Amino acid sequence: MRPIQMVDLKKQYHNIKAEVDKAVLDVLESSAFINGKPVQDFALQLSSYLGVKHVIPCANGTDALQIAMMALGLEPGDEVITPSFTYIATTEVIALLRLKPVFVEVDAKTFCIDPEAIKKAITPKTKAIVPVHLYGHVCQMEEIMAIAKEHQLYVIEDNAQAIGADYFFADGSKKKTGSIGTIGATSFFPSKNLGCYGDGGAIFTNDDALANQLKMVANHGQSKRYYHEVVGCNSRLDTVQAAVLNVKLRKLDAYITARRSVANYYDKAFAHNNKITTPFRAAYGTHVFHQYTMLLEGVDRDGLNQYLADKQIPSMIYYPVPAHRQQMFAAFGGANYKLATTDWLTQRVISLPIHTEMETDQLEYITKNVLDYIN
Numbered sequence: 001m002r003p004i005q006m007v008d009l010k011k012q013y014h015n016i017k018a019e020v021d022k023a024v025l026d027v028l029e030s031s032a033f034i035n036g037k038p039v040q041d042f043a044l045q046l047s048s049y050l051g052v053k054h055v056i057p058c059a060n061g062t063d064a065l066q067i068a069m070m071a072l073g074l075e076p077g078d079e080v081i082t083p084s085f086t087y088i089a090t091t092e093v094i095a096l097l098r099l100k101p102v103f104v105e106v107d108a109k110t111f112c113i114d115p116e117a118i119k120k121a122i123t124p125k126t127k128a129i130v131p132v133h134l135y136g137h138v139c140q141m142e143e144i145m146a147i148a149k150e151h152q153l154y155v156i157e158d159n160a161q162a163i164g165a166d167y168f169f170a171d172g173s174k175k176k177t178g179s180i181g182t183i184g185a186t187s188f189f190p191s192k193n194l195g196c197y198g199d200g201g202a203i204f205t206n207d208d209a210l211a212n213q214l215k216m217v218a219n220h221g222q223s224k225r226y227y228h229e230v231v232g233c234n235s236r237l238d239t240v241q242a243a244v245l246n247v248k249l250r251k252l253d254a255y256i257t258a259r260r261s262v263a264n265y266y267d268k269a270f271a272h273n274n275k276i277t278t279p280f281r282a283a284y285g286t287h288v289f290h291q292y293t294m295l296l297e298g299v300d301r302d303g304l305n306q307y308l309a310d311k312q313i314p315s316m317i318y319y320p321v322p323a324h325r326q327q328m329f330a331a332f333g334g335a336n337y338k339l340a341t342t343d344w345l346t347q348r349v350i351s352l353p354i355h356t357e358m359e360t361d362q363l364e365y366i367t368k369n370v371l372d373y374i375n
């Protein structure tokens with residue numbers, strides 16, 4: 001059996017080596033390392049894949065969120081509603097810009113921001129909502145967009161974990177996550193569902209004026225060289241990374257299918273086990289399984305984590321400490337929040353290996369060992 005990893009980037013690379021090597025060597029030969037043609041090609045291909053008008057590549061997913069908030073003109077003190085149960089980047093950029101993160105609950109089944117909790121958190125200072133499609137599960141976007149419309153709020157979708165997922169509207173139409181809100185932000189960190197071979201990110205929008213603003217902010221606040229209109233930053237996707245992404249974008253749907261079949265295998269193996277709750281899949285969207293995260297009840301989670309590690313099976317806790325309990329947010333009144341569902345989830349979640357190159361013998365071995373410990 002091949003050694004098990006959370007994500008097997010090496011095997012994935014070997015399976016696409018010829019295409020990737022050629023794409024990367026072409027960049028080296030062209031020496032257009034910054035803003036080379038593959039960068040524009042990638043922006044166009046991704047915008048057509050997502051069905052969104054503008055894709056602005058940038059340096060990483062954290063920058064993508066930051067640039068989004070800067071381009072919207074959010075100002076110090078403005079409130080931004082965000083889940084506490086997310087990767088730190090989502091909430092960190094809010095604080096970095098001196099905006100005020102307002103942490104709200106997630107739904108215990110979907111792990112995504114709870115629209116009812118959003119409603120309760122709105123004040124006259126609220127300017128934006130940041131739904132996070134956590135682990136590849138889609139947020140309740142139709143409800144969230146309705147709340148945003150009623151209160152004139154921006155919606156910035158953190159799509160870092162859900163690229164390629166579909167949302168189904170009540171009228172039967174569908175859209176890709178990241179293309180529904182005012183702005184979508186994503187990451188191409190190597191282990192993401194669409195990952196490059198270093199850092200990368202992108203911002204999406206259907207709004208022409210906003211697209212110009214986003215481009216300007218990401219490029220030192222200039223739209224004409226050496227004329228700087230606003231304070232911006234320097235955030236680019238380099239050409240080598242774009243070349244890798246062009247190859248991998250063509251495989252994204254197949255990669256999603258591969259992830260889903262791993263999830264199906266786990267679901268089946270753990271069905272009927274009353275100590276495991278397998279990931280929920282809402283009917284209003286597709287799950288792209290960035291993570292396979294299950295809930296344990298009446299099981300020593302850290303014991304299972306260690307037991308699996310001893311059997312050479314990695315497993316992860318995403319995330320052991322919610323944002324509102326991070327020391328980083330003490331000055332933002334983090335300790336005053338009472339988020340019972342979020343706390344409950346951080347104590348019960350565990351994520352198993354899931355990637356595009358998993359083999360059946362690995363899945364058999366993982367599920368057998370999980371069940372041996374639990375039963």
Ligand SMILES: *Cc1c(COP(=O)(O)O)cnc(C)c1O
Nearest residue numbers: 060061062087089090160187189
């Ligand atoms: C990975 C991730 C980010 C940040 O992406 P980087 O490219 O690492 O900066 C932001 N939000 C979520 C939910 C993520 O998973």
